[in-house]
Amino acid sequence: xxxxxxxxxxxxxxxxxxIFFTYGFLGWCSEVAFATLKTGGFVNRGFLNGLICPIxxxxxxxxxxxxTPLNDSWPLLFLGSxxxxxxxxxFTGWVLEKLFQTKWWDxxxxxxxxxxxxxxxxxxxxxxxxVLIMRVLHPEIMRFLHxxxxxxxxxxxxxxxxxxxxxxxxxxxxxxxxxxxxxxxxAMAEGMHDVSDSLGGNISGAxxxxxxxxxxxxxxxxxVTAMVEAHRAxxxxxxxxxxxxxxxxxxxxxxxxxxxxxxxxxxxxxxFRQKLLEVRSGEKRLIRAFPALRVRDDQDALNRLRKAIDKxxxx
Numbered sequence: 001x002x003x004x005x006x007x008x009x010x011x012x013x014x015x016x017x018x019i020f021f022t023y024g025f026l027g028w029c030s031e032v033a034f035a036t037l038k039t040g041g042f043v044n045r046g047f048l049n050g051l052i053c054p055i056x057x058x059x060x061x062x063x064x065x066x067x068t069p070l071n072d073s074w075p076l077l078f079l080g081s082x083x084x085x086x087x088x089x090x091f092t093g094w095v096l097e098k099l100f101q102t103k104w105w106d107x108x109x110x111x112x113x114x115x116x117x118x119x120x121x122x123x124x125x126x127x128x129x130x131v132l133i134m135r136v137l138h139p140e141i142m143r144f145l146h147x148x149x150x151x152x153x154x155x156x157x158x159x160x161x162x163x164x165x166x167x168x169x170x171x172x173x174x175x176x177x178x179x180x181x182x183x184x185x186x187a188m189a190e191g192m193h194d195v196s197d198s199l200g201g202n203i204s205g206a207x208x209x210x211x212x213x214x215x216x217x218x219x220x221x222x223x224v225t226a227m228v229e230a231h232r233a234x235x236x237x238x239x240x241x242x243x244x245x246x247x248x249x250x251x252x253x254x255x256x257x258x259x260x261x262x263x264x265x266x267x268x269x270x271x272f273r274q275k276l277l278e279v280r281s282g283e284k285r286l287i288r289a290f291p292a293l294r295v296r297d298d299q300d301a302l303n304r305l306r307k308a309i310d311k312x313x314x315x
Contacts, residue, residue, distance in 0.1 A: 025052055052167075078127045
């Protein structure tokens with residue numbers, strides 16, 4: 001099946017699929033290489049688990065279809081590539097955040113960014129990369145793809161489509177699982193916070209009561225001291241009553257309610273630490289693959305989970 005596009009570019013459906021999967025794979029390779037240089041170790045980058053970064057496949061497919069007629073003019077090719085890839089990156093980041101309430105990359109700390117989805121630095125980089133690919137690499141890739149036997153190419157495409165669908169389902173499942181885990185961790189953290197607030201409030205209230213009581217006692221003692229010679233017997237009775245009340249206050253401060261809440265807080269902290277360590281491989285890959293990952297309502301839980309994973313990897 002041959003498709004003729006608006007600008008006269010003609011490609012078969014077979015070629016479109018091969019271009020998409022080829023550049024998706026090369027994009028994954030470049031992401032892994034970049035992550036290795038940055039972290040010093042292998043990180044399976046990309047949205048999917050497999051060897052494909054779909055955004056690179058779609059990006060180069062759009063550039064090849066739309067900008068092939070501009071291949072002889074590198075300034076126009078650069079500007080067009082920069083505009084198309086930047087628009088794709090912005091649209092992809094926006095859609096993924098709307099679908100999963102998660103920001104997968106964030107350029108907010110870089111200059112001239114738009115809502116953290118895109119920034120001028122990477123837009124220029126994409127434009128230069130596309131010029132290099134279109135003028136040097138792409139002709140050689142197309143010669144190689146045309147050299148591959150047609151039946152073998154069809155088998156590769158069919159296999160990639162099937163594996164891609166399975167991979168996408170597994171990735172979405174992992175994302176949903178990670179979101180549920182983060183919500184549970186957030187709820188547990190809030191529960192611990194409530195318990196600690198309750199315990200702290202109990203201690204604080206008792207201390208304030210003792211403080212108020214002590215100030216009142218001082219006033220009484222000053223008055224008693226002034227009248228000591230005339231009311232010695234009354235002074236002894238008052239002192240004994242005060243000591244009894246003070247003892248009752250301290251007994252309540254150190255009572256069972258405080259101990260029970262402290263034990264409950266300790267149990268929840270232990271349970272929270274255990275949950276941090278129960279991370280599935282798919283969820284762990286997503287966290288490591290996207291260092292700038294941001295979750296709308298559970299960012300604190302994600303930060304705790306990331307630290308726990310890093311600490312476990314160091315051991």
